[in-house]
Amino acid sequence: TTVSVHGLGYVGLPTAALFANNGCTVYGIDTQPDKLETLRTEGADFRESELNDYVDRVLGTDALRLRERPVQSDYHLVCVPTPFDHERGAADLSYVRAAAEGIAPKLRPGDTVIVESTVPPGTTANVVGETLERNGDLLRETFNLAFCPETVLPGSILDELRGNDRIVGGIDGEATAAARDLFADAVDGDIHTAPDAATAEFAKLAQNTHRDANIAIANELAKVARDHGVVPRPAFDLANEHPRVDLLHPGPGVGGHCLPVDPLYLGQHSDHVQLIEHARAVNDGMVEYVQELLGDALGSLAGKRVAVFGLAYKGNVADTRNSPARRFVETLAEPTAKVATDGGESAVDVRVHDPHVTDAAVDLWSESAALAGADALVFMTDHDEFTGLDPEAVVERMDDNVVVDARGLTDESWHEAGLDVRRL
Ligand code: SAJ
Numbered sequence: 001t002t003v004s005v006h007g008l009g010y011v012g013l014p015t016a017a018l019f020a021n022n023g024c025t026v027y028g029i030d031t032q033p034d035k036l037e038t039l040r041t042e043g044a045d046f047r048e049s050e051l052n053d054y055v056d057r058v059l060g061t062d063a064l065r066l067r068e069r070p071v072q073s074d075y076h077l078v079c080v081p082t083p084f085d086h087e088r089g090a091a092d093l094s095y096v097r098a099a100a101e102g103i104a105p106k107l108r109p110g111d112t113v114i115v116e117s118t119v120p121p122g123t124t125a126n127v128v129g130e131t132l133e134r135n136g137d138l139l140r141e142t143f144n145l146a147f148c149p150e151t152v153l154p155g156s157i158l159d160e161l162r163g164n165d166r167i168v169g170g171i172d173g174e175a176t177a178a179a180r181d182l183f184a185d186a187v188d189g190d191i192h193t194a195p196d197a198a199t200a201e202f203a204k205l206a207q208n209t210h211r212d213a214n215i216a217i218a219n220e221l222a223k224v225a226r227d228h229g230v231v232p233r234p235a236f237d238l239a240n241e242h243p244r245v246d247l248l249h250p251g252p253g254v255g256g257h258c259l260p261v262d263p264l265y266l267g268q269h270s271d272h273v274q275l276i277e278h279a280r281a282v283n284d285g286m287v288e289y290v291q292e293l294l295g296d297a298l299g300s301l302a303g304k305r306v307a308v309f310g311l312a313y314k315g316n317v318a319d320t321r322n323s324p325a326r327r328f329v330e331t332l333a334e335p336t337a338k339v340a341t342d343g344g345e346s347a348v349d350v351r352v353h354d355p356h357v358t359d360a361a362v363d364l365w366s367e368s369a370a371l372a373g374a375d376a377l378v379f380m381t382d383h384d385e386f387t388g389l390d391p392e393a394v395v396e397r398m399d400d401n402v403v404v405d406a407r408g409l410t411d412e413s414w415h416e417a418g419l420d421v422r423r424l
Helices: 012-020 033-042 049-056 094-106 124-135 157-163 173-186 197-227 232-239 262-266 274-284 286-298 324-333 367-371 391-397 412-416
Strands: 002-006 025-029 064-067 075-078 112-115 144-147 166-170 191-193 305-309 339-341 344-346 349-353 376-379 402-405 420-423
Touching: 002 012, 002 094, 012 025, 012 049, 012 064, 012 157, 012 173, 033 064, 049 157, 075 094, 094 112, 094 124, 112 124, 112 173, 124 144, 124 197, 144 173, 144 197, 166 173, 166 197, 173 191, 197 232, 197 262, 197 274, 262 274, 274 286, 286 324, 286 376, 286 402, 286 420, 305 324, 305 367, 324 349, 349 367, 367 391, 391 412
Parallel strands: 002 025, 002 075, 025 064, 075 112, 112 144, 166 191, 305 349, 305 376, 376 402, 402 420
Antiparallel strands: 144 166, 339 344
């Protein structure tokens, strides 16, 4: 079986390796020559070493060949980005269209095109189907077209890629069966067939919307708990003792490139997204709430030095896309965050420390330099490194003693060390 994977990002490249490691001949296609060159010379560069080995094992061999342009294949998998265009309030499908335009002239009767990129319901049948038909010689009935969403969790991509169940939905029964055959051979999870492509597209968006809304209820309950003088997390643990209750973790908001945008795709052709939109707003508002906690604890932010621990969007990853921590740092550093004092304006001195992030546009400090002389320490990401911190050593380095813990990393010992901890 020959498989072309279009788009070699964090989903496409591991997916290409999956099929190459399972006996298929795979063409990894990416329109960026630089990316291909880097892959050829340096190999995979994920933060998951097992995944790098898994990719590197087949990269550059006959099993996984890198190409800049589409080639003929039994299967074409589309794994390109579909960012949300906030100005238009719609998904940007230009990369999906471009991939389909490239595939169309190579398509033979009986070949199968599978979309993996997250898209608004209807995109596979309409946008991709029409683009393939318009740019090639084949009628829709002669090739197979299906949607099969990726569900890998950044941080455990390899395990999830091989182990997760998959949903497949074709534009007809034949397409569903063809897509099912491909994945059934390669993954350990079950394959669930959807009645059509739009249902599969919807199911993917429903998964991330469900998670986003559940984090929103956790965040709202955490704020309400604090209003009642109740510390949220112990209260949540108790509530979760009930067999049908499963509150998620409150935090400084929801980042990454999936949860903050996927729910918005559902609003593209529907006027019934009230709770979904509100959940988004609650999660986005958490950055401001953490700032309020900090302001309340310090009195005034003017001229204060604040150590921010964590810039990544979640624990143990290096990714800062849509990160609440990044937004928090940017707003603290903004001129509006400067508070007028007698001598004029005095900015907040923000020192960010993140042991995972390397390529940030934000200046990064070592742990000890960030803490030195700090008035406050704010935990914005739940990296493992932070749970091991010794509160005695922290209080020693700091000037003042304020800790805002937006991730539930501190326990009683932080209070006992003399720190004024504000916990979300
Ligand atoms: N978060 C909380 N509280 C929680 C859980 C998460 O505040 O209890 C925050 C995280 O800190 C982070 C954000 O939510 O900022 C998202 O993190 P995540 O680990 O929930 O999810 P992602 O965005 O890394 O990956 C999600 C996953 N979707 C689901 O779990 C339903 C993953 O399986 C998908 O493949 C991925 O989106 C995707 O590509 O769509």
